[in-house]
């Protein structure tokens with residue numbers, strides 16, 4: 001009981017902490033789709049497909065960021081399994097267009113940070129969609145340990161976009177702007193291209209090899 005209360009409180013805290021980023025992504029996405037985002041550097045004049053790709057990816061990305069922590073709730077999984085499956089379908093259904101929107105922007109315009117950032121973000125997007133599809137596939141097949149592991153990878157990849165901002169906020173607060181440039185090609189920026197998702201995936205893989213069965217739950 002105490003364990004459930006603590007984990008529920010931690011998940012609520014996580015959702016609360018992601019709210020500013022979710023708000024930023026939502027309002028920029030809405031501005032972009034309604035043609036009022038000309039002041040954003042992300043906006044590209046006379047490029048409707050590029051703009052639709054990136055601004056829609058923000059809207060879809062905001063939805064999956066706010067919903068993802070709910071899937072970790074043991075209480076919801078046990079007591080509201082239909083709700084867990086419903087949210088799961090939304091997450092998988094939106095993860096793929098989020099990825100495609102990001103990849104479309106990379107292909108049509110390229111990221112601000114250049115080739116290294118293009119490659120890292122493209123890899124991030126592909127991993128996100130692979131994890132989404134695998135999590136759904138193993139759930140449907142009834143392989144719950146494998147579902148559980150892919151779902152955790154999927155979770156950390158989804159919140160990776162938020163972690164990216166958290167890393168910057170911590171770095172700017174503690175160290176200042178050393179290693180960061182306005183074109184995102186400083187030393188810190190280059191580490192960041194990979195550091196918002198790869199280390200977290202590696203930590204997960206290390207945990208998986210030292211543990212049999214589902215990672216966080218007895219009944220996944």
Ligand code: HEM
Nearest residue numbers: 025058061062065098099102103111112121125128158161
């Ligand atoms: C998971 C949820 C995601 C959310 C909420 C999200 C949100 C955002 C936001 C708000 C921006 C604009 C940043 C700014 O104003 O400077 C952005 C940029 C970008 N995102 Fe995402 N994103 C997500 C996932 C992804 C994925 C999976 C990909 C990879 C395919 C991706 C690729 C990009 C790219 C390429 C940019 C532009 C980078 C630049 O040149 O500044 N995003 N994202």
